[in-house]
Each structure stands twice: as C-alpha cells, then as structure tokens.
Amino acid sequence: MQPENTPQNDAQTGAQPVRRDLNDPKATFEDLPFTPVLTEKQSKRANQTFKGMVLSIGFTVAVLIPLLLLNPGTKEENFQHAVDLQKVASDASGIAEFEVFAPQVSGEDYANFARWKSNQVQDISYWEFGLVMSETNFVYVRQTADANPTWIALVTDNAAPTDERIVDGSKWEVRVKDETTYMISEREASTLIVSSDTGEEEIMAIVQAAEAQIS
Numbered sequence: 001m002q003p004e005n006t007p008q009n010d011a012q013t014g015a016q017p018v019r020r021d022l023n024d025p026k027a028t029f030e031d032l033p034f035t036p037v038l039t040e041k042q043s044k045r046a047n048q049t050f051k052g053m054v055l056s057i058g059f060t061v062a063v064l065i066p067l068l069l070l071n072p073g074t075k076e077e078n079f080q081h082a083v084d085l086q087k088v089a090s091d092a093s094g095i096a097e098f099e100v101f102a103p104q105v106s107g108e109d110y111a112n113f114a115r116w117k118s119n120q121v122q123d124i125s126y127w128e129f130g131l132v133m134s135e136t137n138f139v140y141v142r143q144t145a146d147a148n149p150t151w152i153a154l155v156t157d158n159a160a161p162t163d164e165r166i167v168d169g170s171k172w173e174v175r176v177k178d179e180t181t182y183m184i185s186e187r188e189a190s191t192l193i194v195s196s197d198t199g200e201e202e203i204m205a206i207v208q209a210a211e212a213q214i215s
Contacts, residue, residue: 081112081113082110082111082112083110083111083112083113083114084111085102085103085105085110085111085114085129086102086104088102088114088115088129089101089102089114089127089129091116092114092115092116092127095116095118095125096116096127096145097145097189098143098144098145098187098189098190099189099190099213099214099215100127100143101127101141101143101192101210101213101214102114102129102213103131103206103209103210103213104209105131108134108135109131109132109133109134110131110132111129111130111131111132112130112131112132113128113129113130114128114129114130115127115128115129122148122150122151122154124144124146124147124148124151125144125146126142126143126144126146127142127143127144128140128141128142128143129141131202131206133202133205134199134202136198137196137198137199137202138196138197138198138202139194139195139196139198139202139203139206140194140195140196141192141193141194141195141206142155142192142193143190143191143192143193144190144191145189145190145191147186147190147191152184152191152193155193156175156177156182156184156193156195157177157180158177159175159176159177159180159182160175160176160177161173161174161175162174162175162176165183167204167207167208167211168208168211168212169211170185170187170211171185171186172184172185172207173185178197179197180195180196180197181195181196181197181200181203182194182195183195183203183207185207185210187214187215188215189215190214192210192214194206194207194210
C-alpha cells in the first residue's frame, strides 16, 4: 500500500535542515543565514593572495634549508665538544721548537679545542688551546717561540698593561681589555699568554700549572 500524499508529508519532505548557532564551534558556511557570493574580481584577488602566500612560504623554506644545513651547531654544542689535549700536544711537539704546554685536566674540566697554527699573525707559528672549567668558565692559552711586541699586542687586542705578578719565582705581566684579563710570561724557550673573560681564579690555576710543567 502506497503512503498517501498529504500536505503534512510534503512539508516534512521539503523541510530545511536546522542551522547551527554561529557561536557553535561546529558551525560551517552552510549555517550562515545567507550564501556568500564573491564577484569575479574578488575571486581572482583571493586566488592571487593564496598563490602569493604559497610562493612566500616556499621561498622562506628554500632560504632556511641551506642555512640550517650549513649551521655548524649551537654555541652550547660547540662549547661541549671535548678534544684529547695530551694527544694533540704530543703531535704538536714534533713541530714546535719548545716544550709544548698541555696541563692535565680532570673532573668536569676539558679542552674544547687544541691546535698548532702555522705562519699566522705576523707570520708567527704558535700552539693554542681552550679549556672549559667549572662548566661555564673558559681559559685561552697561546704559546710561541717567536713572540714580538707586535704579535703580543695583536693577540691581546692591544690590552694595556695594568700589573705585574710573581708566580713561583716567575714574572707575569697582567693586561686588561674590557672584561678580558691576559697574563703573559717569557720563558726560556717560549712566551705564554693565558687569558679569560670569565674569571681570574681559572687563569691563576692554569698559570700555576704552567709553572709546574715548563721552565
């Protein structure tokens, strides 16, 4: 038996879906009380804006990727890179014309770089290394057999002499530039420069180690 076509059934069949309130998080364009219509110009403008945004994002990504690939790492990562100071010093001893200074480090202290620099500033070759001490303090050491006043001035960034100290019978000249302190000593066969911008206590520890190791 076929259902009767009554006005009531027709009304139910053609009923419109109930619109959600526009404050409802699930509301969509279909819940708007009207259908938005863009003119041809507005449609083209919207399309161009979208294309421009896509091109801009693509350009930004294209620029960032090479930079990220070339980035050698954060300062913290570089700061924590440890090297075998004694091994590198042993290799440098075959080149240097002096006893290479390489203090023993223990605990959390370590060298984060060590190298022999050939014919660098003023065509002078020298040994250098950096020590990370007490996790955040840093001491820089340079040693050469060919130091001259110009080389020392360049290495110390033209720091002015401010004091002179005697450590275990040896004379050390003190120079200061901004926050960096330099201690310089002329040994029998080489000149040592110990510097730091993080603390004088660490400098003195390395100076005393130098006094115990080299003449």
